[in-house]
Amino acid sequence: MTALLVIGLLCFCFAIGYAAFFLLQKKQNRQIVFSKVLFYPFLITGLIFSIMSVPFLVSESPKAQADPSSEQLLKEQKQLTSELSRLKTDKEKLSSSLEDVTKEKEILSKQLENITSEKETVKQQKQTIQELQEKIDKLTTNNKSLKKENTNLKKDAQSSTVQRSAPKDNGSYTGGHESQKNTKKESGACNIKGSVNGIYHTPSSRYYSRTKNVTKMFCSVAEAERAGYRAPKQ
Structure with a gap:
């Protein structure tokens, strides 16, 4: 772990030295291009290696074990681990709730489709009822006309019966002979x-x-x- 720390410090120092060199050249009004490809990788690598090696060095040191600040860090680490576990649990619950909501949405969509279909069916039934009502009205009108015709025919038949039953005038009266x-x-x-x-x-x-x-x-x-x-x- 000491070697890792050394490598990290070297990379970090190289990045800092390169930045200082660039600033120095910039002050002297020299045309030089700052290489991000050279600066940032060494800087980040140095920081990462240094940070990774510090906990191991601290754990190996007897003073660090006796230091109450390290115990506090361990407690905080445990708390963070517990918090992370709780967040994972909450995430799983939210994922499950999201799935339930998605299923309910699908069910509601199907119900909406069924309601729309039933609405169209009701429309068609209303149109059919209107057509049947119009036919009934026409048949009622025709029935009334037929009843009137039947009544007139009955009257004519009754009149014919009365005429047949009336006595015939054979010209027995001399006064009516001329008429x-x-x-x-x-x-x-x-x-x-x-x-x-x-x-x-x-x-x-x-x-x-x-x-x-x-x-x-x-x-x-x-x-x-x-x-x-x-x-x-x-």
């Missing part, structure tokens, strides 16, 4: 049907072909309205 002749003449020339329920139907009417309970034929709409007949609602 029947006029009706037959108008029927031959006119094509507007007047039903028993007071409704007239033109050839373009929806129920023109279905109307069988005809009581009178008209040549014009105005003539039918003057006679007290009205147009169909549909």
Whole structure:
């Protein structure tokens, strides 16, 4: 260890001598370049060797063993060792906590993906419900129209039944004989049907072909309205 100390001191002295030589040359205004490659390695090597050899020399000296300052240094070294061990333990705990946090982050990311997927599914279901509601509305409207048509058909059927059950006029009354002749003449020339329920139907009417309970034929709409007949609602 003494040789190590000597080598360290020599390297240190060489570095210090080189620095002093450089400063001396600098004062004399000489152009010289300071070599860091030469200075720093010797300086650092000298310091390291000197520091490494000092504890061994101190431990070998009987005075150093009796010196209370060395005992204090040993205590501090033990404390530092204990502190270092505690720091290592804390580091391991922090590493474990970091792993747990990373796992929780992955779990939360998966849950977020699932929530996003469920949100898209709910959107699609809402769109499907809206489409079904629109279809239901259309079907309801069509159903109402069909009910109205069915009601009109029932009314026409009832009117036809009433006409069939009514007694037929065979011309037994002399007063009505002339009017029947006029009706037959108008029927031959006119094509507007007047039903028993007071409704007239033109050839373009929806129920023109279905109307069988005809009581009178008209040549014009105005003539039918003057006679007290009205147009169909549909």
